[in-house]
Amino acid sequence: VSDASEHFLNEPTGTVAVITSDGRMIVGTLKGFDQTINLILDESHERVFSSSQGVEQVVLGLYIVRGDNVAVIGEIDEETDSALDLGNIRAEPLNSVVH
Numbered sequence: 001v002s003d004a005s006e007h008f009l010n011e012p013t014g015t016v017a018v019i020t021s022d023g024r025m026i027v028g029t030l031k032g033f034d035q036t037i038n039l040i041l042d043e044s045h046e047r048v049f050s051s052s053q054g055v056e057q058v059v060l061g062l063y064i065v066r067g068d069n070v071a072v073i074g075e076i077d078e079e080t081d082s083a084l085d086l087g088n089i090r091a092e093p094l095n096s097v098v099h
Contacts, residue, residue, distance in 0.1 A: 015081070016041070018065055019072040023094035025049070027076060028063060037067030047086070049094070054087035071097050 018026045018039060028044025044063040048056040 015076040015078050017074050017076050018070055019094065020065065020069045021071045021097040022069070023096050025094070026060065026063065026065065027081075028060070034067070037070050037073075039065040039067070039070065039073070041065065049089075049091040051090055051092050053090070055089050055091075057086065 014030055015027065016030045016039075018028075018041070020026065025047045026041065026044055027047060028041030031040040031042050033039050041063045042061075044060045046058045046060055048058060050056070
């Protein structure tokens with residue numbers, strides 16, 4: 001078990017970003033997960049990227065992400081994240097994962 005996995009096994013809370021296999025970015029508080037990486041996120045929102053306007057945040061609330069739809073998950077540094085000016089960030093939306 002890696003150090004990161006052990007951290008979440010012992011204390012599965014904290015703000016995480018999840019990139020799904022269909023290219024969505026969901027940010028929320030990790031409340032739990034299981035052996036197939038099904039995730040329970042609270043206070044979650046989706047960040048929708050656009051090359052012509054700032055990042056839109058769509059409120060999702062309590063949200064479950066199926067493990068087979070998780071491409072990447074990472075812990076968010078809340079201080080750094082809160083300092084971001086999402087209204088001025090321009091980026092192309094992510095493509096779906098191709099297997």
